Each structure stands twice: as C-alpha cells, then as structure tokens.
Amino acid sequence: MIKKGISRLYLFLIFAFLYLPIIVLIALSFNNSRTKVKWGGFTFQWYLGCFQNEAIMSAFMTTLQITFLSAIISTLIGTLAAFGIASMKKKGQAVYLGATNIPMLNADIVTGISMMLLFVKFMDLGFVTVLIAHITFSIPYVILNVLPKLKAVNRSTYEAALDLGASPSYAFYKVTWPEIRPAVFSGFMMAVTMSLDDFSITYFTKGAGVNTLSTMLYTELRKGVKPELYALSTILFFAVLLILLAGNVRPGRKPN
Amino acid sequence: MKKRMVSVLLLIAMAGSLSACGNGSSENGGDVKSLTVLNYGKYMDESVIRQFEKETGIKIKYEEYESPEEMYTKYKAGSIDYDIICSSEYMVERLIKEGEVLQMDFEAMDNYKNLDSSIIDMSSSYDSSHNYTVPYFYGTLGLLYKKDTIQQDVVSSWECLWDPTYEDEIIMENSVRDSFTPALISLGYSLNETDEGHLKEALERLKKQKQDGIVYAYYVDETSDSMISEEASIALCYSGEAALAMLENDNLGYSVPKEGSNLWIDSWFVPKSCNDQKAALQFLNFLCREDIADKNFEYVQYASPITAVVEKQNEAVKNNEAINPSADTIRRCEIFTALSDEESALYSKLWQELLAD
Amino acid sequence: MSKLKQQFLAGPYLLWIVGFILLPVLMILYYAFTNADGIFTLEYIFAIGSETNRKAIGLSLQLGIICTIICLLLSYPLAMILSRIQFKNQGFVVFIFMLPMWMNFMLRILAWKLLLSKNGVINTLLEGIGMPEISIINTPVAVVLGMVYDFLPFMLLPIYNSMTRIRKDWIEAAQDLGANNVTIFFKIILPLTVSGIISGIVMVFVPSLTSFAISQVLGGGQVLLIGNVIEQDFMQGMQWNAGSGLSFVLMIFVIASMALVNLFDKEEPVK
Secondary structure (H helix, E strand, C coil): CHHHHHHHHHHHHHHHHHHHHHHHHHHHHCECCCCCCCCCCECCHHHHHHHHCHHHHHHHHHHHHHHHHHHHHHHHHHHHHHHHHHCCCHHHHHHHHHHHHHHHHCCHHHHHHHHHHHHHHHCCCCHHHHHHHHHHHHHHHHHHHHHHHHHHCCHHHHHHHHHCCCCHHHHHHHHHHHHHHHHHHHHHHHHHHHHHHCCHHHHHHCCCCCCCHHHHHHHHHCCCCCHHHHHHHHHHHHHHHHHHHHHHCCCCCCCC | CHHHHHHHHHHHHHHCCCCCCCCCCCCCCCCCCEEEEEEECCCCCHHHHHHHHHHHCCEEEEEEECCHHHHHHHHHHCCCCCCEEEEEHHHHHHHHHCCCECCCCHHHCHHHHHECHHHHHHHHHCCCCCCCEEEEEEEEEEEEEECCCCCCCHHHCHHHHHCHHHCCCEEEECCHHHHHHHHHHHCCCCCCCCCHHHHHHHHHHHHHHHHCCCEEEEECCCHHHHHHCCCCCEEEEEHHHHHHHHHHCCCEEEECCCCCCEEEEEEEECECCCCCHHHHHHHHHHHCCHHHHHHHHHHHCCECCEHHHHHHCCHHHHCCCCCCCCHHHHHHCECCCCCCHHHHHHHHHHHHHHHHC | CCHHHHHHHHHHHHHHHHHHHHHHHHHHHHHHCECCCCCECCHHHHHHHCHHHHHHHHHHHHHHHHHHHHHHHHHHHHHHHHHHCCCCCHHHHHHHHHHHHHCCHHHHHHHHHHHHCCCCHHHHHHHHCCCCCCCCCCCHHHHHHHHHHHHHHHHHHHHHHHHHCCCHHHHHHHHHCCCCHHHHHHHHHHHHHHHHHHHHHHHHHHHHHHCCHHHHHHCCCCCCCHHHHHHHHHHCCCCHHHHHHHHHHHHHHHHHHHHHHHHHCCCCCCC
C-alpha cells in the first residue's frame, strides 16, 4: 500500500515537472498585462495579436511547407532506396547503411554546419536549402523503418504472383505494398516529427527572411518575450493534443 | 543501436498517427521584385515594412542580427545576396575600406534633404566623401539604472560596474566592443585601443567582474525587457534601448558616465551583393520620408537624423539624454573606428575567452 | 523485377548520399585542415587545446553528463511505474507523459525562462509564501534544467520500451523460486533493460553535449558550451576554419563514443 502511495507521488511529481511550465504558458496567454507575473485580468488580445503577427504566421506557414514537403520527398526517396538496398549483396548494403548512419549519429550542429558549408559554395541560402537539409536528415528514418519490413516480406509470394500472370506493378500493389505500408507510414510520421522539432540544422541553412517556428522563436526570444508567443504555445499545445487524441482513440486500437 | 532508436521513434510516430494533410500554398509567385534587408533586431517598425511593400509592390525579405560582428560574418559568408544593410560606423568603415560598399547617387533621392547636415558631418569619420552611407539613428552607450535603489552619482562613473554591492545585478552588452568600452575607459585607455597588452588588461577587469558574480547576463535586445521588469539594477545599454524601457517603467533612469563613452551612428549602405540598386535607393528614400522616419523613431526611441522628426518632439523628449544626447555629452564621447582583420580577430578571441571563463 | 534492376531504385538516394551527406562532411574536413589561405594545417585541430576551448569542452562534458544522469535517475523509476501501472488505458497514461515533447523545442525553453527569471513565476510564488528567492537563471543550473526538460523523453521512451518487453511470468517464476524484490531487480529487470538505458544515454548525451540554443537562452550569454563556440565561430567571428576544426573533433568524439557504447551493447536488436 505504501509502495503504491510512493509511486503515485512520484508520478505526480514528474507530471508536475512536465506540465507546470506548460500551464504557466497557458495561464499567461490570457493575462492582460505585458509584465510576466502580475495578473492584469482576462484577455484574448494575445490570440488576436498572434494571428495578426506576420512574423509568426509566415513562420507557421513555412514550417508546414517544409515539414510536409520534406516528409513526402524523403519518404519517396527513402522507400525506393529501401527497395534497392534490400536487393543488394551484403557489401553494398553495408556501404549504404553506413552512409545512412552519418546524419543520424552526427550532432545536429555538425550536420547543420556541414550542409551550410556546402550550400555557401554552390547555391544561395533560402527555402530550398532548408528543404534539402530536412530531407537529408529525414531519409534515414524512412529507410530504417521500411528496410526491415521489406526484408521480412516473403519474396516468393511476389514471384508466385508473377508466375500466375500478374504484371509486376499489379503484383507489387497487391502483394508487397500492403505488407510495407505501415512501415512507410511510420517512416513518414517520423520524418514529420523530426522536421517539426528541428532547430539547429534549420538555423544554419536558412536564408534571409525564411523562418520556421523554431528559428523565429529563437530570434524573438533574444529580443525579449512577447505575450503573443504564449498564445502561440497554447494554440500549438492544444492542436497537438487534439491530433494525438484523435489518433489514439481511433477505433480498433487496443492498448497492449 | 539504430534499430532500437527506430523502435523508439516508432512509438513516437505511432501515437502521433495524424493523417497527412496537404501543404500550404506556396506564396512566392516568382516574378515579384524583392529586396533583402539586413538590420539590427528591434530596429524598425514592422508596419513600415508593410507600408513599403504596399506602396511599391516590392517584397521585403527582412533579416535581423544582434552585433556588428554577426552582420559582418553574415554578409561575408556570401550565401545571401543582401541588397541593403544597416550597421554601426566601425563595421561600415571596415566594409568601405574593403571595397564592399557601393557609392550611391543621392541626387535621385528626394528625401535626402530631410537629413540634418550636422549629423552627416558627424559621419565624416567613416564616410568622408558622404557617398556611401545614409545615417539611420545615432545615440550613446550608457547606463540604465533603477532610480529607487541607485543614486545618480553612482552611475555617473563606470566604476559602479565593478562594485561588489551589485552582485548579480548588472547586465552587460553581449557585443564585444560595447562591453570592452567601460573597461578600457576606466583604465584610462581609448575605446579604440588596439594594443594587445592594454586589451588584455581590460579583459582582466571584465573577467574579474564576471568571476565576482556581478554580471547577471550578457544581453543585447533583451536588456530593455529585463530592466522593465527590474531583474537587474544597472544595465550597460544603448540610449534608445534605455528610452524604450523608461517609457514603460518610471523607476528607470539613464546616465552617460563622466569619463566619457561611445557615440555611435548607425547607417544604411548598399553592399556589392546588391541585385537591385534602384529598389534599394527607393527603400532608403522611403526611410528618410518624414512620416516614416517618425514612425520608426516612435518605435525605436533613438536620436533621429531627420530634422523634422526632432522638431516635432516636445521639450521633454528633446531634452531626454536617453533619446537626444546633449552637445555636452557628445563632446565627452568618442566614435568607434574600424579594426583591421587581425585586430578584430584579437577582439573576438579575447571575447570568447571572457565568455568561457 | 530483376534484382539488378531493383538495385537501381536506390539511385536517387545514392546521388543524395554523395551530394548532401558525403560532400558536406568533406567540406568540414577541408576547412578543418586548411587555413584561411587554403594551405594544409593542423592548427585548428590542435586548437581544442586552447584555454577557451578546453574550458568550453570541460563545461559541456560536465553539463552533458549531469543532464544524462538526472534524466536516467528520473526516467528509470518512472518507466518502471508506468510499465506496471494497472490502469484501464495504460497507453493513455504513457501518452500523457510523452505529450510535452511535441511542444516546440523553443517554446519549452521559453517556459523555463519565464519560470526561472529573477522576477519570474517561481520567485513570485516563493515570495508569496515567505521563502527566500532563488537566482539560478543565467547560470549552468538553469541550462541543465532546460536540457533535462527538453531531453527527458529521449531517456524515458527507450527504457519504457525495454520494460514493457519483460514478461510478467518471468518475474512470477522468480518469485515462486523465492527471489526477493532486490534480487528480481538486479537479476531480471536491470539486465533486460540495459539496452534501453544505453540508447537512452546516447540519445540524451549527444544533444546535451552539443546544444547551443539552450545555453544561449537560459544562460544569458554567461554559459559558453562547445556548441556556442562553434556557433560563434561561424555566425560572428568569421572563423570558419576554427569552427570546422572543432566540429570535426566533435564528430570524431561522438562517433567514437557511439562505437564504444556499441561494444558494450551486445544484446540482439529487438523487432
């Protein structure tokens, strides 16, 4: 009984540690006062301000564009690559996987700088360079998701389908694709997650006037904190909460 | 290892099984004329940018930086073609010397006449021919302090920055030359000192200040916010930053110590990387327009070189040291001059040494 | 599709590897081993020995290790409790503990800045109940707090993952054979979660060792980590060679420590 009490208490403490900062942000987003701690009444003005703030809105749009473009492209390249790698001999596989590991193992700052050095030499920094950088660090997650699944797929089923007269594309669509689809999807999701949360690599590869939420926040934080940012955090928090809840309570998913 | 990392991230992704929705529309149509502007942080009213875009149809790509050294690096990296840049006199001077700045034809700028000629004279130290730069704002480096706990005579000398009474109560500038200024002056050296021995002496003073726990933080644009909420007692900062804070909090005052300080002039220039000089000049001309200059003044609270802006101000504003430095203050102050490559490298090496300490 | 043909599917990726993975690494190598005039030098590799860099590396290691240990100490009991919790929807509870990590990295730092600053939320509360104020903003302590908050999920997830794979009947069997809780912990639970611990350590240690944004925002410019030195070399000091030299050393260090960790980590990967 006591043990249970202690573990409950522990859970509660960590819970408080994780959520207190967020609760503070949410509370301040409704605070009608520019100073941080004094309560000046309830207001929605920061939410309005947040939507009218061009820097915030354009960073938000850029983030969406970068995230989805990079996730889609890296899923495409990564999945194709997984097919290629799966059909290679041991040696070829080792070479590819070794290269795949580089962006995963390297510290973000090193990856960011190395790409910046390359871009500076050959092209102008801008939206495209950020996109390329995001694709680069996303592809490995796709490959490492899809490849094990692909190896587990029984090749003879696919070949049997061919023997029975199916065209390669039909056989692929009917036999292989259903097997690897979840892996491709989770690779895509990982690419989205990594891209949304990235700061360092974007910071080094972005051009003038291009900001994702992370880099915009960094410049804003260094100018002093604006209450509009509390509103932004609250909106983002609840957006994520809703999306994740929707994903979690989908019918047919049972906790194991 | 990597497999496990993936399995972990898989769990993350599983919980986040949101369906992919289409991405936002791409906003840049391609052929729209654009101007890439590089400026200090918090140094232009956003609505001014919006207004320029509306009036001319030219899209502004606006980028900010904190210290002149950062600007120099961003520009020299060459990875972004900036069309027009605003920076401090000593960096502008360095870039002019390096041949990186284009001459401008002020004949084509109707609003150039709005500039106070005495300020243009002041810019002679770095742009003697007056062909390269247009002054934007000017001001001093001084001390912003809490009036209820700090007496005015305390902040009339730089020595207060080393007074252990103010443990964890002093904000310094996160910018090499500005933070070295009080140390150099209090040692009796010029703020344009380049002698390694003298600079090291200054470094020792700054190190001592940090080691004694006197420094609360090294900030640039955050200073006014922190002082408004009275997180520290004294802050080394630029005049307008102080004026801005004083507007929000009556308990703050500004002082330029008697030993002298730095007088700075920030100016616009068109660098070699400019792709559209006509548009750049158009932007400059716009900034010198009286209503626009006034808007920017209201936003930044520094001394404006546009005559009409100053004339419009009431007496209290005109005589506010934190906005318009008096003739007496200007006499006590010195302007930064450009450093050579080696001297800049020395400064930045010493600076890192201080921060790492 | 023949095997050979299928191999061509990796073509685009091969181009990508060469162009955007190998070439950038070569660029770092090039800058790290040449000086401003393009002449070969080892000066920038040996520059890690300079006083500034030594101090920055020392502090980074120190903070990185402290952060990793705190994360481990917090996560392990948490993962244990979470994996055993008897709740209708265990997944939901875990979800609650993972949720904060989807908040943007920068916003999480912002929250701590608000909490910790001198006239911030915590101090106002402390003052309200008559307790002495704390002043840890702009110190290494604040930076560690921020890191722990940011990286905790990276430790929690792998450990939790490995916990959930421990089958109840193993523990029951041990209990039937008379093992007490301590023995069960050291003989069963700990060995089976070692792999989770190790990947957690790697996933927390590397980012905390190399971060520069957290120390910049919560350290008030007073906490200089190796990441900050590199950032300044590239963004302020115009010293790309020096920055590349440090990056190269960092790269080697990270890869070497990964290899070392892999040596200790013999356990079979789990599907």
